Amino acid sequence: MIKFKQMDNFREGHKIQTDNDLRKEFTILRHSEGNEWLQDVSNNVTKQAIKDLCIAYKNFFRKQNQKQPGYIKYASKKIAHYNRIGKSLTVYDMNGHPKFRSKKNGDFRFYQDNVKIQFTETHAKLESLAGSRRKNRQRLNWIRLAERNRIPVRAKYMNPRIAFDGERWWLSVGIQTTRHLKPLRRLSFACKKRRQARSEGIGIDLGIKDLAVISDTTKVGNINKTRAIRILKKKRRRLQRQVSRKYQMNKKGDSYCKTSNLIKSEKRLLRINHRLTNIRQNHIHQATTAIIKRKPSFVCLEALNVRGMMKNRYLSEKIQEQNLYEFRRQIEYKARWAKIPVVIADRWYPSSKTCVICGHVKKDLNLSERTYVCPVCGNVIDRDFQAALNLKYYGEAERMNSAS
Numbered sequence: 576m577i578k579f580k581q582m583d584n585f586r587e588g589h590k591i592q593t594d595n596d597l598r599k600e601f602t603i604l605r606h607s608e609g610n611e612w613l614q615d616v617s618n619n620v621t622k623q624a625i626k627d628l629c630i631a632y633k634n635f636f637r638k639q640n641q642k643q644p645g646y647i648k649y650a651s652k653k654i655a656h657y658n659r660i661g662k663s664l665t666v667y668d669m670n671g672h673p674k675f676r677s678k679k680n681g682d683f684r685f686y687q688d689n690v691k692i693q694f695t696e697t698h699a700k701l702e703s704l705a706g707s708r709r710k711n712r713q714r715l716n717w718i719r720l721a722e723r724n725r726i727p728v729r730a731k732y733m734n735p736r737i738a739f740d741g742e743r744w745w746l747s748v749g750i751q752t753t754r755h756l757k758p759l760r761r762l763s764f765a766c767k768k769r770r771q772a773r774s775e776g777i778g779i780d781l782g783i784k785d786l787a788v789i790s791d792t793t794k795v796g797n798i799n800k801t802r803a804i805r806i807l808k809k810k811r812r813r814l815q816r817q818v819s820r821k822y823q824m825n826k827k828g829d830s831y832c833k834t835s836n837l838i839k840s841e842k843r844l845l846r847i848n849h850r851l852t853n854i855r856q857n858h859i860h861q862a863t864t865a866i867i868k869r870k871p872s873f874v875c876l877e878a879l880n881v882r883g884m885m886k887n888r889y890l891s892e893k894i895q896e897q898n899l900y901e902f903r904r905q906i907e908y909k910a911r912w913a914k915i916p917v918v919i920a921d922r923w924y925p926s927s928k929t930c931v932i933c934g935h936v937k938k939d940l941n942l943s944e945r946t947y948v949c950p951v952c953g954n955v956i957d958r959d960f961q962a963a964l965n966l967k968y969y970g971e972a973e974r975m976n977s978a979s
């Protein structure tokens with residue numbers, strides 16, 4: 576209902592409705608006939624859901640009205656997919672449109688602001704989730720936490736969210752604290768020890784062959800080339816085929832019948848996907864932490880033109896797997912914790928095309944040229960390492976400019 580309303584507003588050029596208005600309409604809907612099931616969930620859950628949706632729409636409208644250069648209305652993959660299955664694209668398939676989360680897909684989250692959350696070192700407890708205390712006693716008493724001692728006891732918890740990813744339940748809370756959290760303390764300790772020998776700045780070149788090549792001659796490998804990932808991906812391919820075969824077998828006209836074996840296979844597939852994301856995420860975390868722990872005086876990264884790279888069909892999957900945005904996000908926040916400045920190089924700065932010795936810019940540098948040979952001064956150097964060095968010098972110049 577809200578979805579249609581907001582898109583009508585968008586098409587007719589009206590302003591989007593505020594969440595207050597929508598909530599009032601929702602209350603009427605809730606009490607109308609045929610919608611009794613809406614009363615099964617607490618008011619607070621729907622209240623927050625509507626609020627979240629309005630934020631999502633606000634972002635979507637803003638993006639649509641900006642119309643940045645290179646903006647495409649529909650993703651090319653989506654167009655191809657819809658052509659294949661013979662469906663036509665609607666406005667809801669536009670880029671950046673809020674995604675519908677279905678209970679059936681097993682990926683959903685909700686929020687309750689009236690819930691009281693308590694934490695001990697090992698357990699968490701949600702109060703008033705199931706309404707009456709008697710109902711609550713069985714299902715949601717003290718829940719054991721997977722990790723001990725991660726959440727401070729006796730803090731003020733804000734914005735609690737409960738999410739289910741199809742496999743596990745996640746509970747997240749925001750806390751306000753003056754106490755230093757663990758990562759910060761460890762980093763600043765390292766800083767004290769090595770204060771005299773504070774190292775110089777570093778430039779980082781992100782890529783596909785290696786995740787990151789750093790100007791201090793180290794590099795971070797591509798996790799997707801490791802054995803563990805390759806085996807998991809092979810397993811996943813097999814399971815995907817199995818699942819789709821089972822769907823075909825149980826097809827009855829237009830509907831599917833989900834057998835318990837099919838559900839089991841889907842669960843297994845989900846678990847493999849989670850495992851893949853976890854391995855990749857862990858790799859990035861370890862790499863970014865190690866880089867920040869070296870205490871460089873600054874970090875210089877290049878602005879990623881991921882959209883441009885995604886146009887290459889062969890590369891797009893590899894870039895997605897590499898998760899370069901996540902790498903940059905982690906470097907940025909970990910650097911902020913350790914009080915290290917981050918310089919983002921200009922989008923058009925030719926980091927890999929510039930000769931690091933004479934400054935010659937080779938315009939027609941092919942992606943397959945791994946070694947850079949300078950036609951002017953005869954300098955021979957690894958392409959990615961040169962990019963990292965250039966970024967380091969870029970960062971140094973930028974720091975000098977901002978200081979003066």
Ligand SMILES: [Zn+2]
Pocket residue numbers: 930931932933934935949950951952953954
């Ligand atoms: Zn040169």
